[in-house]
Amino acid sequence: MKKIIRFEFLKVFKKKSFLCAVVLMMAMLIIVPCLTISENNWINEDGTEITGMEAIRAKRDSLEESSCDLTTEKLQSVITNYQSAYADPASFIKEDGTVDSWINNAAYAKYIQPDSDIKFLIDMAFTPEGEAYDYYAIGSMDVKEVENFYENRMKKVDEYLNMDYSYGNYSEADKEYFITKNENLTIPFHYEYNTGWNKLLGISYVSMMVIALVVCITLAPIFSSEYQTGADAILLSTKYGRSKLIVAKIVSSFLLTSVIYALGIFILTFVTFLIYGSEGADCSLQVLNFLAPADVNLLQTYLYVLLAGYFMCLFMQGITLLLSAKMSSPFPVIICTMVFFFIPSFLSYSRTSRTYNNILNLMPAKMAAAYTALTKYEVFHIFGLKISYPVMLILVALLVSVITLPFAYKSFRKHQVA
Numbered sequence: 001m002k003k004i005i006r007f008e009f010l011k012v013f014k015k016k017s018f019l020c021a022v023v024l025m026m027a028m029l030i031i032v033p034c035l036t037i038s039e040n041n042w043i044n045e046d047g048t049e050i051t052g053m054e055a056i057r058a059k060r061d062s063l064e065e066s067s068c069d070l071t072t073e074k075l076q077s078v079i080t081n082y083q084s085a086y087a088d089p090a091s092f093i094k095e096d097g098t099v100d101s102w103i104n105n106a107a108y109a110k111y112i113q114p115d116s117d118i119k120f121l122i123d124m125a126f127t128p129e130g131e132a133y134d135y136y137a138i139g140s141m142d143v144k145e146v147e148n149f150y151e152n153r154m155k156k157v158d159e160y161l162n163m164d165y166s167y168g169n170y171s172e173a174d175k176e177y178f179i180t181k182n183e184n185l186t187i188p189f190h191y192e193y194n195t196g197w198n199k200l201l202g203i204s205y206v207s208m209m210v211i212a213l214v215v216c217i218t219l220a221p222i223f224s225s226e227y228q229t230g231a232d233a234i235l236l237s238t239k240y241g242r243s244k245l246i247v248a249k250i251v252s253s254f255l256l257t258s259v260i261y262a263l264g265i266f267i268l269t270f271v272t273f274l275i276y277g278s279e280g281a282d283c284s285l286q287v288l289n290f291l292a293p294a295d296v297n298l299l300q301t302y303l304y305v306l307l308a309g310y311f312m313c314l315f316m317q318g319i320t321l322l323l324s325a326k327m328s329s330p331f332p333v334i335i336c337t338m339v340f341f342f343i344p345s346f347l348s349y350s351r352t353s354r355t356y357n358n359i360l361n362l363m364p365a366k367m368a369a370a371y372t373a374l375t376k377y378e379v380f381h382i383f384g385l386k387i388s389y390p391v392m393l394i395l396v397a398l399l400v401s402v403i404t405l406p407f408a409y410k411s412f413r414k415h416q417v418a
Contacts, residue, residue, distance in 0.1 A: 194280030
């Protein structure tokens, strides 16, 4: 059996099409993190602005010692620094000596920039009810008000849960469920330099789709190429052609999916951390998404994304093998899997049906954006049980990947040779 599995694995592994697809995947997973470099900018102490890798290095060096818990004292110091910048007349003097209504770059770099991420969280917490975000909320605050930072966050959660939604409002039971989750979060939140993890989570969606696409292209010929070449007439007439051979093809497919996924994730993670650094693993998820209900840090968030991404690839593996066992050549298999995979990403959410939105969220294209599953307020009710959205993603992918394999097995086994 091991020899058959090895043969089936190497038969695909040595194909030029497989090697080209993997090389293309590797190139794209190197390019994607590199494309984010130009997005970065930083203000030096002298007020000069830098961008790209220079800005990344400057920010990383400046925030190297930024690790802290967001206690009342830390939040008060951020408010004090911000208000000090606007209280100092020198902050408004431009290089040519004229006075401006905006603070100059040097003042921004000294007072505001080091704590800009934390300032954003304070603004979020103290934005007036009904408004999305007040950039200047921190400017008019009394430092003592920030004692209510976490209480205000809970008010924001309550406000979100009690809004009127055209596709259906939250039930009282669901409101209580999410309020309890938020009340059980670990506080104070922990903050530290986290750009590497932030970028990694941000580009995970595109990266997972690239990896899944390569998995589909790789597995499309597993069964269909035997029909196309006429080898099915020989294989299915052998002693193990309708039993061990099919199992070997399925096992080798699993191995190929795992190898492709592991290679893709390694390259993506390595290149991103090479550019931005790996600091920030212990940073709270709420630093990136203020109202996120999941009690996880960024390392745990990324591990979940990797787990969900792998099960998403197994989901697509099952669909691809099923289609491969039923179609006469790899090309239509690739087309059908691409349509199934990509079309949901272009579908709009319904304004009238939460059920439709929940189903759409469980499609593979949405699974690729697993990071957002930890930030959404969605819960599924199955046989009287409440199942959170992150858990439901994994369960659906696992269920589909398991269910499709027996059908693929039977389809190839019962194939009638012409």
